[in-house]
Amino acid sequence: MSKKYLIETFGCQMNFHDAERMAGLLEQAGYARAESDADADLVVINTCSVRERAEDKLYTRLGELRALAQDGRPAPVVAVTGCVAQQEGEALLKRSALVDVVLGTQRLKMLPMLAAEAAERRAPQVDISTPYDDVSFPLGVMRRSDPVRAWVTIIEGCNDFCAFCVVPYTRGHERMRAKADILADVREAVATGRREVQLLGQIVNHYQAPDDERCDFPALLEAVHEIPGVERIRFASPHPRHCSDRLIAAVRDLPRVCKHLHLPVQSGSTTMLARMRRRHTREQYLDLVGRIRAAIPNIQLSTDMIVGFPGETEAEFEDTLSLTAAVGYHSIFSFKYSERPNTLAARRLPDDVPEAEKTRRIVALQQLQRGIQTRLLAGTVGQTVDVLVDGSSRRRAWELSGRTGGNTVVNFPGDPSWVGRTLPVAVKRSGPHSVWGEVAAGADVGAPAVEAGTGVSEEAGERC
Numbered sequence: 258m259s260k261k262y263l264i265e266t267f268g269c270q271m272n273f274h275d276a277e278r279m280a281g282l283l284e285q286a287g288y289a290r291a292e293s294d295a296d297a298d299l300v301v302i303n304t305c306s307v308r309e310r311a312e313d314k315l316y317t318r319l320g321e322l323r324a325l326a327q328d329g330r331p332a333p334v335v336a337v338t339g340c341v342a343q344q345e346g347e348a349l350l351k352r353s354a355l356v357d358v359v360l361g362t363q364r365l366k367m368l369p370m371l372a373a374e375a376a377e378r379r380a381p382q383v384d385i386s387t388p389y390d391d392v393s394f395p396l397g398v399m400r401r402s403d404p405v406r407a408w409v410t411i412i413e414g415c416n417d418f419c420a421f422c423v424v425p426y427t428r429g430h431e432r433m434r435a436k437a438d439i440l441a442d443v444r445e446a447v448a449t450g451r452r453e454v455q456l457l458g459q460i461v462n463h464y465q466a467p468d469d470e471r472c473d474f475p476a477l478l479e480a481v482h483e484i485p486g487v488e489r490i491r492f493a494s495p496h497p498r499h500c501s502d503r504l505i506a507a508v509r510d511l512p513r514v515c516k517h518l519h520l521p522v523q524s525g526s527t528t529m530l531a532r533m534r535r536r537h538t539r540e541q542y543l544d545l546v547g548r549i550r551a552a553i554p555n556i557q558l559s560t561d562m563i564v565g566f567p568g569e570t571e572a573e574f575e576d577t578l579s580l581t582a583a584v585g586y587h588s589i590f591s592f593k594y595s596e597r598p599n600t601l602a603a604r605r606l607p608d609d610v611p612e613a614e615k616t617r618r619i620v621a622l623q624q625l626q627r628g629i630q631t632r633l634l635a636g637t638v639g640q641t642v643d644v645l646v647d648g649s650s651r652r653r654a655w656e657l658s659g660r661t662g663g664n665t666v667v668n669f670p671g672d673p674s675w676v677g678r679t680l681p682v683a684v685k686r687s688g689p690h691s692v693w694g695e696v697a698a699g700a701d702v703g704a705p706a707v708e709a710g711t712g713v714s715e716e717a718g719e720r721c
């Protein structure tokens with residue numbers, strides 16, 4: 258009987274994509290997917306350390322697995338991968354005797370071998386080395402977890418060293434994947450039924466193909482756009498300072514590129530942005546938003562915000578509120594600052610905004626944002642929007658959900674066999690986070706076949 262694996266992932270889309278790669282490697286090595294930790298021979302905890310909360314989940318989960326091991330069942334091999342593994346290395350073995358394998362972000366291909374060695378010898382295995390710049394991954398091995406959309410990494414790592422960010426320390430310096438490999442991944446994703454492609458990179462719009470000097474990010478979008486069967490293209494996350502007029506024109510002119518930009522700003526204050534080492538000002542950001550909106554009036558914007566970064570004054574926080582109101586985001590990911598190991602801020606800037614004040618500020622920001630998105634979504638009532646159906650509601654199987662090109666979540670009654678279709682939905686009512694509607698009269702709802710998901714369990718959806 259084949260061994261079984263379970264992968265639990267915390268963190269960003271990049272982490273979920275790594276989980277798909279590990280699932281493929283394990284299945285190639287003869288493992289089958291487990292339904293739960295109780296019947297798994299190998300439990301992989303794929304960690305994130307971008308936020309303290311995501312890191313805490315690892316230790317909570319290890320405590321739960323310890324209880325399982327004490328229940329008289331054979332203990333599974335436990336592997337910790339991802340950013341916390343890269344950051345902590347052997348120290349993880351000291352924190353929990355349950356950990357058998359610690360694997361860094363650039364060593365995923367070693368997982369089957371180290372898991373087997375740990376199982377045979379019952380001796381911990383650690384590999385957090387960063388020996389070479391290999392960003393290749395064998396075609397067709399990955400087990401994609403989403404039946405409708407495919408994540409495709411185009412850049413690994415980051416060179417920007419924003420003061421709060423742990424990514425350059427855990428994922429290494431910026432490395433570009435070959436254009437030929439990216440396009441092969443996209444073709445494979447389409448051939449296995451995926452309708453939407455999401456290009457991933459820490460600064461996705463910094464892309465320059467190592468195998469084609471004429472191919473920058475707008476040119477890559479054009480190349481992906483030409484592949485038959487690609488219905489929608491998204492990308493995350495672009496950095497404001499690399500949003501050229503060519504990129505804006507590509508988003509405007511390529512019909513299958515979604516009219517949605519996740520444009521991280523982090524703060525609305527120029528002085529704060531300088532302390533964060535973001536390399537753009539409030540004024541430059543607002544000017545960019547103005548140029549994007551002038552070119553693409555129907556674009557929907559989202560962003561990342563941090564409150565309570567070291568030294569944040571009331572006036573700087575007010576700048577964040579006023580920028581949020583001025584831009585009118587359709588959604589934001591907002592976080593209270595927490596010190597991350599090794600970062601510039603952790604080394605040089607005292608975490609001096611009291612916790613209660615951080616809480617007051619994030620509540621104020623989220624209240625403001627809730628009002629903005631409630632108003633924006635209310636404006637869609639009465640419209641008919643194209644929705645790529647991506648799943649059923651967790652509460653009611655007959656309630657489907659999907660997203661518009663602008664990334665609005667739309668719920669509507671229907672048949673689960675419609676997953677994977679793009680349908681016109683008439684919006685009837687709205688809430689602060691999503692809208693509800695009905696398939697427009699006369700729409701063709703013939704059912705396509707879509708693949709089932711993999712054993713990759715999903716938790717959060719935070720972005721860097």
Ligand code: SF4
Binds near residue numbers: 416419422423496721
């Ligand atoms: S916030 Fe983004 S751009 Fe800045 S260091 Fe982190 S990954 Fe790089």
